[in-house]
Amino acid sequence: MCRYRPGWQGADVSNVREVIRYYRQPGSRLGYRLFLNGTKHFGFYHEKDSPWAWSKALRRMEDRMGETLAQPPGARVLDAGCGVGDVAGRLAGRFGLRIDGVDLLEAHVAQARRRARRRGLDHLLTFSHSDYAALDFPDESFDAVYTMETLVHAADAEAVLRQFHRVLKPGGRLVMFEYGRETAARMPTPAAEAFRQLNDWAAMPSFQRFTYGTLERLTAETGFRVRHVEDVSRSMWPMLRCFAVIGALPYAGFRAAGLQRQFVNTMSAVEFWRHRAFWRYEIHTADK
Ligand SMILES: C[S@@+](CC[C@H](N)C(=O)[O-])C[C@H]1O[C@@H](n2cnc3c(N)ncnc32)[C@H](O)[C@@H]1O
Known part of the structure; x- marks a missing residue:
């Protein structure tokens, strides 16, 4: 049983079912499994990297997380929305962090536990099925x-x-690798429409809302001291471009058949690449 409690401290859980539905879709599961071995984040590239060297880029993005967290070995860290636990695994294995991962999907948590055992890291990693x-x-x-x-x-x-903010110790660090976007008024109508549709179908209401500066403002209003917001979009574009190239032809077919919603990841790859001038991949760093 997932331990989310509707209405708890005013949290709006209305999106929980949509998130679960999105990640359970065969199209979504197959895509992540086939291309990224279940990991669900973008890679970080250096200039001379092959765009197809996905695994190396994924691990580098995870290392960026470890470097930005800047914690000593043994520090206790929360991974909110841990997926299958690959980020946590890298941070435990390479940085010696003790990580508690939480995720809404039972299947993700079960997979994260299996991977932790396989890596011999289960003494550093704990995963639970709950709502952040x-x-x-x-x-x-x-x-x-x-x-x-x-x-x-x-x-x-x-x-x-x-x-x-509540679960962090005073002086504790918050790092968020998240997407931010241009306002609808400042982008062409097809781009605004693509964002609206994708954010609805992929259950991302906060991406729809996170126009530039919004997450930074909310973080500050919660009581954090915002230290840094970095735009690293160009370092993840090579992976997005690969997905757009692979997805272009199937997407044309899905569109013709009216199946975009069932294959929303394919649509994301193509449309987010096409409209890449209107969104950013940002690293937010703040302290309590
Ligand atoms: C794009 S995936 C990223 C997974 C992982 N962080 C990674 O980088 O591979 C987003 C994850 O957040 C989880 N998630 C979304 N909303 C959540 C919530 N309210 N509480 C816990 N997990 C959530 C999803 O189930 C999914 O595993």
């Missing part, structure tokens, strides 16, 4: 909290940020 908007951890449990491409799914980002 209604965390069970006591106040001031963690030295750091992070999200890797998951706060975009929150129905009530303020409630989630309040949870992060």
